[in-house]
Amino acid sequence: MNKSRYVVAIDQGTTSCRAIVFDAHGGIVNTAQQEFTQFFPQPGWVEHDADEIWRVQLAVLREAVAAVDVTDITAIGITNQRETTVVWDKMTGKPVHPAIVWQCRRTSGMCEELRQRGWETTIRGKTGLVLDAYFSGTKLKWLLDTYPDIRAKAERGEVLFGTVDSWLIWKLTEGRQHVTDVTNASRTMLLNIHSAQWDDDILTEFNIPKAMLPEVRSSSEIYGHTGLLGGGVNVPIAGAAGDQQAALFGQGCSSEGMAKNTYGTGCFVLKCTGAQPIRSEKGLITTIAWGLNGQLTYALEGSVFNAGAVVQWLRDGLGIIQHASETEAIAKSVPDTGGVYFVPAFTGFGTPYWEPDARGMITGLTRASTKADIVRAALESIAFQSRDVLEVMEEESGIRLKELRVDGGAVRNDFLMQFQADVLGVDVTRPQVIETTALGAASLAGLAVGLWSDMSELEQLKGYDRTFHPEKDLRYREQAVAGWKRAVSYQL
Ligand SMILES: Nc1ncnc2c1ncn2[C@@H]1O[C@H](COP(=O)(O)OP(=O)(O)O)[C@@H](O)[C@H]1O
Numbered sequence: 001m002n003k004s005r006y007v008v009a010i011d012q013g014t015t016s017c018r019a020i021v022f023d024a025h026g027g028i029v030n031t032a033q034q035e036f037t038q039f040f041p042q043p044g045w046v047e048h049d050a051d052e053i054w055r056v057q058l059a060v061l062r063e064a065v066a067a068v069d070v071t072d073i074t075a076i077g078i079t080n081q082r083e084t085t086v087v088w089d090k091m092t093g094k095p096v097h098p099a100i101v102w103q104c105r106r107t108s109g110m111c112e113e114l115r116q117r118g119w120e121t122t123i124r125g126k127t128g129l130v131l132d133a134y135f136s137g138t139k140l141k142w143l144l145d146t147y148p149d150i151r152a153k154a155e156r157g158e159v160l161f162g163t164v165d166s167w168l169i170w171k172l173t174e175g176r177q178h179v180t181d182v183t184n185a186s187r188t189m190l191l192n193i194h195s196a197q198w199d200d201d202i203l204t205e206f207n208i209p210k211a212m213l214p215e216v217r218s219s220s221e222i223y224g225h226t227g228l229l230g231g232g233v234n235v236p237i238a239g240a241a242g243d244q245q246a247a248l249f250g251q252g253c254s255s256e257g258m259a260k261n262t263y264g265t266g267c268f269v270l271k272c273t274g275a276q277p278i279r280s281e282k283g284l285i286t287t288i289a290w291g292l293n294g295q296l297t298y299a300l301e302g303s304v305f306n307a308g309a310v311v312q313w314l315r316d317g318l319g320i321i322q323h324a325s326e327t328e329a330i331a332k333s334v335p336d337t338g339g340v341y342f343v344p345a346f347t348g349f350g351t352p353y354w355e356p357d358a359r360g361m362i363t364g365l366t367r368a369s370t371k372a373d374i375v376r377a378a379l380e381s382i383a384f385q386s387r388d389v390l391e392v393m394e395e396e397s398g399i400r401l402k403e404l405r406v407d408g409g410a411v412r413n414d415f416l417m418q419f420q421a422d423v424l425g426v427d428v429t430r431p432q433v434i435e436t437t438a439l440g441a442a443s444l445a446g447l448a449v450g451l452w453s454d455m456s457e458l459e460q461l462k463g464y465d466r467t468f469h470p471e472k473d474l475r476y477r478e479q480a481v482a483g484w485k486r487a488v489s490y491q492l
């Protein structure tokens with residue numbers, strides 16, 4: 001009998017929790033998804049309730065696996081929003097503070113102080129990162145500095161730190177495993193990316209007790225088991241990676257020079273650089289792509305903080321749309337934006353500007369401007385920001401991009417994909433499974449338990465849905481980009 005075997009991916013994103021059951025051919029058998037609450041307690045601050053994330057994640061996980069016999073599930077792979085900082089009590093398993101989300105800017109002043117004290121070059125050299133509030137290190141330092149009682153407990157090992165992967169593994173194993181994978185660890189600003197160990201100099205400077213940090217593991221190995229899927233089975237948790245690294249893996253970008261862009265809350269362009277960490281001079285980040293079979297693979301990354309977030313803001317902030325999917329028809333209803341540009345720097349700029357104090361702005365409004373112009377400008381801003389990152393990547397490597405592989409929730413939007421091809425002047429290729437992030441996590445877990453044997457077998461699991469070819473000429477592109485850069489310059 002040819003018995004079906006499955007891998008479940010947990011995809012814990014910035015705005016929603018997803019669980020996807022894949023079969024052994026990489027096909028999606030069942031999906032469950034639910035949004036959770038975003039908290040904005042002060043301008044530029046963003047928080048999540050880690051307990052809510054756990055409850056919602058467990059509920060969608062159970063919903064997704066209900067479609068199959070749990071005894072046929074070979075492994076769980078986890079992928080997650082990165083950098084978001086969770087601190088919880090080891091005894092009660094409860095968070096001691098709201099999770100400080102990657103987008104939160106509360107520590108930009110602290111980063112400026114560290115810069116003035118000469119830490120920028122050291123941080124760049126050891127961690128591959130830009131000294132910015134984006135990463136977990138200063139978020140954790142802020143929490144410990146602000147609450148001395150939490151610091152005292154952290155020193156005694158009574159409260160634990162983790163990124164969301166760590167938090168979920170801890171909860172899934174009912175407090176038995178406090179681990180993280182090397183890709184998530186590389187986003188904390190506390191890891192030396194050359195040795196893949198926590199860096200003692202940085203921990204001392206930040207005054208962060210090592211006792212509260214998780215053990216750093218590879219991206220594909222059994223971290224522990226969970227009995228929470230029911231059926232009396234213990235399912236191995238066998239893969240973990242930050243969502244952007246998982247997408248790179250899921251897109252099959254495992255050779256040097258291959259790149260992808262993921263369009264979620266933010267946009268993240270990652271280019272695989274193989275076994276070498278490449279140091280950027282133009283504001284890109286050097287990061288660990290994955291740790292697999294005892295070897296580290298590195299990537300260069302450009303991070304756009306607000307991409308799909310602008311569509312959410314149209315829905316929840318302005319209230320001019322009901323659903324994200326409406327934006328496509330609205331944008332197509334006008335031939336252009338009539339000179340309107342939307343700069344969605346709600347939480348500052350990441351790559352390539354790294355301007356923490358920038359804020360959102362709409363320019364070029366006239367009495368003739370309409371809702372459609374604003375919606376279209378919002379979508380265009382996602383493509384312009386991605387273009388800015390790719391431009392820097394090309395300048396830095398000297399290699400012209402030939403094709404862009406895309407994934408993430410917002411790539412469903414055909415207008416956005418066509419506009420991206422038009423402003424880049426290269427083909428944009430969308431895969432059949434746009435849940436590449438989840439596929440990457442499932443692949444890492446499936447490799448660890450022997451469901452798949454190697455990368456070449458994983459390559460067979462992929463298919464492509466559509467390629468968007470550029471339809472505009474160079475003159476159009478140059479004019480559009482010049483207008484965008486002018487709008488951005490008002491915030492620099
Ligand atoms: N059809 C669409 N057009 C434009 N944006 C969309 C569309 N569908 C979803 N989005 C945006 O994509 C994001 C959701 O993508 P997802 O990959 O699930 O993000 P995350 O992992 O950050 O939660 C949201 O910000 C949403 O506004």
Ligand SMILES: O=P(O)(O)OC[C@H](O)CO
Pocket residue numbers: 012013014015080081082083102242243244264265266
């Ligand atoms: O939740 P996403 O898909 O926007 O990804 C968030 C990133 O991991 C933040 O670095």
